[in-house]
Amino acid sequence: MDSFNPMEIRVRTGHFIGGAYVDEGQRRIEVARPSDNVAYSSVPVADAAMVDRAVENARAAFRTSGWPSMAPRERARILRRFADLIESDARTLAPLEAIGSTRPVRDVFVGDVPFTAEGIRFYAEFADKAGGEVAATNHDHLGLTIAEPYGVVAAITPWNFPLVMASWKIGPALAAGNAVVLKPSEMTPFSALRLAELAIAAGVPPGIFNVIQGDGSTTGDALVRHHGVGKVTFTGSTSTGAAIMAACAESGVKPVTLELGGKSPQVVFADASGLDEAARRVATAISSNAGQVCVAGSRLLVERSIAERFVDRIERLFSELRAGPTWRSGTTLPPIISERQAQRIESIVARSVAEGGAVVRCGAARADVDLPGAYYLPTILDVASEQCCAVREEIFGPVLTVQTFDSEEEAFQLAGHPDYGLAAGVHTADLGRALRFARRIEAGTVWVNRYGRSADFIIPTGGYKGSGIGKDLGRDAFEANLRHKSVLIDISK
DSSP states (O other): OOOOOGGGOOOOOSEEETTEEEOOOSSEEEEEETTTTEEEEEEEOOOHHHHHHHHHHHHHHHHHSOTTTSOHHHHHHHHHHHHHHHHHTHHHHHHHHHHHSSOOHHHIIIIIHHHHHHHHHHHHTTTTSOOOEEEOOOTTEEEEEEEEEOSEEEEEOOSSSHHHHHHHHHHHHHHTTOEEEEEOOTTSOHHHHHHHHHHHHHTOOTTSEEEOOOOIIIIIHHHHHOTTOOEEEEESOHHHHHHHHHHHHHTTOOOEEEEOOOOOEEEEOTTOSOHHHHHHHHHHHHHGGGGOOTTOOOEEEEEHHHHHHHHHHHHHHHHTOOBOOTTSTTOOBOOOSOHHHHHHHHHHHHHHHHHHOOEEEEOOSBOOOSSSSOOBOOEEEEOSOTTSHHHHSOOOSSEEEEEEESSHHHHHHHHOOSSEESEEEEEOSOHHHHHHHHHHSOOSEEEESOOSOOSOTTSOBOOEETTEESOBSHHHHHHTTEEEEEEEEEOOO
């Protein structure tokens, strides 16, 4: 699927509670298309009462539907059907996702939808392969640990990859036997509703997967503070993650999984094999989705002896990108999510030049597109100091800073960041150097001679420091949706 007409897309609005749409709310949020800034729908804002309704509905379903006590293989079969329905629904889901987000429709059709479906399948297979264990105790006792679901998991997802991020949250939570209340971003609310419809069609009991709409300050805050929520999982900014963590502590203490911001380095040594391919990896890591990716490789650290010709390659690759709306065939540079975010990008770049001594090598301007959306050209900034705000602050746009180094130790020192530790990449033919780098860098994920996740769902993702707590993906994400009860039985008599 390469293109579609945005005027032909119709969306269902409202919350999805107990297997049915509930279009209630005194206040509504207008939803605009980032590609042309046209408002095409609105969603109701769930207040505390509506949040309570959704959570209590999920709690009731958890108690009475049989989902947590269902034979694990049957739960797995239902989730596999859910994945099959997602995959077969690609022609509906792809334009629904693309119209309101920054994801080009072809990328959603060939990438995001299959990835979402396969993620659900991956976690379905955990349903009957994890449980408790028998502990080593005195021979007169039998010690057990029993794995149990939390009950209701509150999931809050971002706008940059709405379908994929939803699958990261609901897949492991449902497979572990929990009910889920999902709050998608108010900027990209509609594909989550379609997922909820497909879950019901697959056989997930009504109420086990509810979706509520709203903003963070009203809906999100009420959700994470709700006494009926057993666990919270969130992907988004570091500041919002910190606020969620505080709210969870203030409202009774509940565990959280937080995947937060990043300012990830890409370190390129002169011995990296295939510099053209390495340049393509570096360029894609910051230009994909117009840089609106939490793990975007936004800091290029390149050995001085190859720096000039290497950055020239990246600049040429940037010049080949085609800015355009998400529904147009051939778009390889989608819009920034909003005018406000585009202005923030411009502000950081301007401050970097004015205060931090950054030099613009290319970009630093709006792309010329025949639509009023916010399109920003891929930008390269040569910087001389790590104190430059473009080096220190997460920009969430297609802005690449360039710093040079002369030694391995200098590269290590530049690669660190005082606040973030989400991901890092190293490009080198020296395996020993790559392993030294992987051990020393404070980052939750390190890629060697590549940049970006693969379809190996078993590899967890998550950050160090201000980039988060806990893991998405992998066995870790499934285990994080279970709590463990200890049982000790005296069998001496």
